[in-house]
Amino acid sequence: MSKQKISYLGPSMNPTLKVPDQLIVIPYRSQTEIKVGDVIVFKLSTKETNIVHRVIAISGQGIKTRGDNNNLADEPPLKFEEIIGQVFFAHRDSKQRRIWGGKVGQSYCHLIRAYRLVIKLLKTLGRSPYHLLAKTKLLGKIIPLQTWTKVVVFKNSKKLLWGKRLIGQLRNTGAKWQIYPPYHLFIDEKRIPC
Structure with missing residues (x-):
């Protein structure tokens, strides 16, 4: 069980991960270790670079993933052989932080999504009264x-x-x-x- 250090690229896992985070990845020993909520690194034969996303479902068809910053799940579901391992830590600015998986990771992801929804709602609601006030000159x-x-x-x-x-x-x-x-x-x- 050898850990790997991988550089994170792209915005799909923001705010959990950001460029240029260095990720500590530990391979799974078996498919039964994978939990919904885990942040994993995988490699598709159709892509040149590694992809880092969160596990959102596990079924007989495979492992479904989605970036914390994405609206849609990745297609098709992954096979165990495509998974490099689970992200346990991220290094940024000489600080190391734990990247939680399982139920804690899943809860964290739900909080991020709820926060984004509230912000979007507030922006929408905030715009309406502002423009209404501007029109009425009240x-x-x-x-x-x-x-x-x-x-x-x-x-x-x-x-x-x-x-x-x-x-x-x-x-x-x-x-x-x-x-x-x-x-x-x-x-x-x-x-x-x-």
């Missing part, structure tokens, strides 16, 4: 920022200033004002004096 009615702005002509464009801060501009006559975030929450472009 904040501009509460905080009349527009009353403290002035238009300055500079060369071929007009600049909208709030104090000394540039908050928008009109590049061509007849074009639309471009108001920079977050100021477009307060400024109604139709009410800017030309």
Whole structure:
């Protein structure tokens, strides 16, 4: 049972693994040692480089894997002969950390996926209220920022200033004002004096 040191490449296992992590890989003695949640290194005859992914299912058809950063499982399922071994440790910036497999690894992977889902949901929800506020100009009615702005002509464009801060501009006559975030929450472009 000799361990190998392998360099990690690619984004498919982020954030668990990142380039240029050095991985300590220990071969399995038998197929029965492989557990769902293990991070494994395998080599396909169709690829030149090793692949590092997590085991997500084991069946009579083979071993299914997927990168922690991937949405889809790898196809086709692996055969035991294609597996180089299990990743036990990763070295990054002179620090060694344990790469957990089995139930702990599986739980970690579920946490990563849940975290990503929450972030995606927050970004989606966060965008909607922001754009809704920008359209209604409701904040501009509460905080009349527009009353403290002035238009300055500079060369071929007009600049909208709030104090000394540039908050928008009109590049061509007849074009639309471009108001920079977050100021477009307060400024109604139709009410800017030309």
